[in-house]
Amino acid sequence: MPWVLPHEWSGPEVSYLVSKSVLSRLAALRLTPSSPAESSGRVAVAPLMGWTHRHFRYLLRCVSPSVVLFTEMIPSAALVHGRKTQSLLSYHSCEHPIALQLAGDCPDQLANAARIGHEYGYDEINLNVGCPSPRVQRGGFGVCLMAQPERLAECVRAIRSVNPVPVTIKCRLGFDEHHSDHFLDDFVAILSEAGCSTFYVHARMAWLKGLDPKENREKPPLNYSRVDRLKKKFKDLEIILNGGIRDLEQVVELLSRFDGVMVGRRVLEDPLWLAEVDQRLGRASRDIRTREAVVLAYVDYLRKILRDPGLPGQGRRSPSLFQPLGSLFRSFPGAAKMRAEAARASQAAPSELLGWLDRLEKWAEAGSSHLAPGHPYRVSDV
Numbered sequence: 342m343p344w345v346l347p348h349e350w351s352g353p354e355v356s357y358l359v360s361k362s363v364l365s366r367l368a369a370l371r372l373t374p375s376s377p378a379e380s381s382g383r384v385a386v387a388p389l390m391g392w393t394h395r396h397f398r399y400l401l402r403c404v405s406p407s408v409v410l411f412t413e414m415i416p417s418a419a420l421v422h423g424r425k426t427q428s429l430l431s432y433h434s435c436e437h438p439i440a441l442q443l444a445g446d447c448p449d450q451l452a453n454a455a456r457i458g459h460e461y462g463y464d465e466i467n468l469n470v471g472c473p474s475p476r477v478q479r480g481g482f483g484v485c486l487m488a489q490p491e492r493l494a495e496c497v498r499a500i501r502s503v504n505p506v507p508v509t510i511k512c513r514l515g516f517d518e519h520h521s522d523h524f525l526d527d528f529v530a531i532l533s534e535a536g537c538s539t540f541y542v543h544a545r546m547a548w549l550k551g552l553d554p555k556e557n558r559e560k561p562p563l564n565y566s567r568v569d570r571l572k573k574k575f576k577d578l579e580i581i582l583n584g585g586i587r588d589l590e591q592v593v594e595l596l597s598r599f600d601g602v603m604v605g606r607r608v609l610e611d612p613l614w615l616a617e618v619d620q621r622l623g624r625a626s627r628d629i630r631t632r633e634a635v636v637l638a639y640v641d642y643l644r645k646i647l648r649d650p651g652l653p654g655q656g657r658r659s660p661s662l663f664q665p666l667g668s669l670f671r672s673f674p675g676a677a678k679m680r681a682e683a684a685r686a687s688q689a690a691p692s693e694l695l696g697w698l699d700r701l702e703k704w705a706e707a708g709s710s711h712l713a714p715g716h717p718y719r720v721s722d723v
């Protein structure tokens with residue numbers, strides 16, 4: 342299997358996150374949630390263009406051991422004809438379970454792209470049938486493919502013929518004049534017949550006439566009851582709700598009605614929220630992922646990437662390497678300054694950058710050591 346990072350990077354259980362030296366200083370607080378909400382439902386982080394690249398996903402995995410991660414949308418043509426296949430598909434072994442999201446409308450090309458994705462070891466191939474952007478529309482895919490379920494079914498069958506992992510679909514409730522329950526039911530029935538049994542449903546319509554892609558993320562209003570109805574009608578299919586999920590009790594409640602939840606922007610704003618979700622659902626690993634612990638793990642990751650010229654990626658000093666830290670630096674005194682430093686890091690001279698990483702490491706260590714023993718966020722030696 343093509344591989345991104347040297348194998349020794351990954352280790353058993355928690356230690357896959359950090360080197361031994363960091364581990365020895367990391368949090369190992371055993372917290373048992375008082376009454377975890379039992380649910381076997383899937384929790385996934387939505388594909389987010391410009392965000393869910395491999396570095397951000399690595400950070401998310403530092404926070405949550407079990408959440409399902411998605412790549413950004415990758416056009417099938419970029420994998421089949423492009424020269425960037427390796428940098429688009431590489432990921433760290435700790436990212437499993439991980440889904441590859443493809444966009445396209447040509448069965449053969451999608452099958453080729455999925456085959457390549459399978460060689461890279463992705464756990465799921467997801468088709469983007471929800472994107473409303475004009476560029477994607479011009480390519481004839483994204484949400485407008487909802488109006489061609491037979492074509493999409495051909496794509497699903499072609500992918501399944503070359504790739505054994507599940508083929509799933511991320512869609513909307515419909516778009517423009519295709520707004521009826523009947524339309525959505527037909528869509529799901531045709532695709533399930535072709536072998537897709539998992540649907541991530543962004544619980545809003547798309548309006549291609551009149552709203553731009555950004556507006557289409559807020560309007561028209563979410564409509565969970567239509568997804569409820571869909572689940573009741575297709576009891577045997579996995580229906581995963583996406584859109585507007587923001588708090589823990591909402592996650593618990595939705596998991597009682599659907600087979601899973603998919604969360605996007607809430608995670609961008611606060612990646613550590615995933616640790617709270619895991620804890621609420623009784624899925625937390627034995628380590629509590631504090632901000633400081635995650636920063637230590639990520640600094641360790643950055644040092645390895647910067648040290649090793651052989652690692653493939655989106656450019657060793659690309660802004661995407663430092664972007665995930667910006668999401669962690671929020672809502673505490675000095676956070677804005679640290680965000681600005683993270684944003685400048687990709688341009689910094691090597692010695693300045695290494696000095697910054699040292700300071701960051703000290704900050705993370707100090708930030709946890711002032712807490713009293715027994716404090717839920719106390720970081721102690723393992």
Ligand SMILES: Cc1cc2nc3c(=O)[nH]c(=O)nc-3n(C[C@H](O)[C@H](O)[C@H](O)COP(=O)(O)O)c2cc1C
Binds near residue numbers: 413584
């Ligand atoms: C910045 C950004 C990028 C997105 N990129 C993708 C993408 O690549 N593929 C996709 O299927 N949806 C994409 N979406 C839509 C999200 O996956 C998700 O469906 C939407 O944000 C609703 O979920 P949320 O309310 O939890 O954020 C994107 C959304 C945002 C805000």
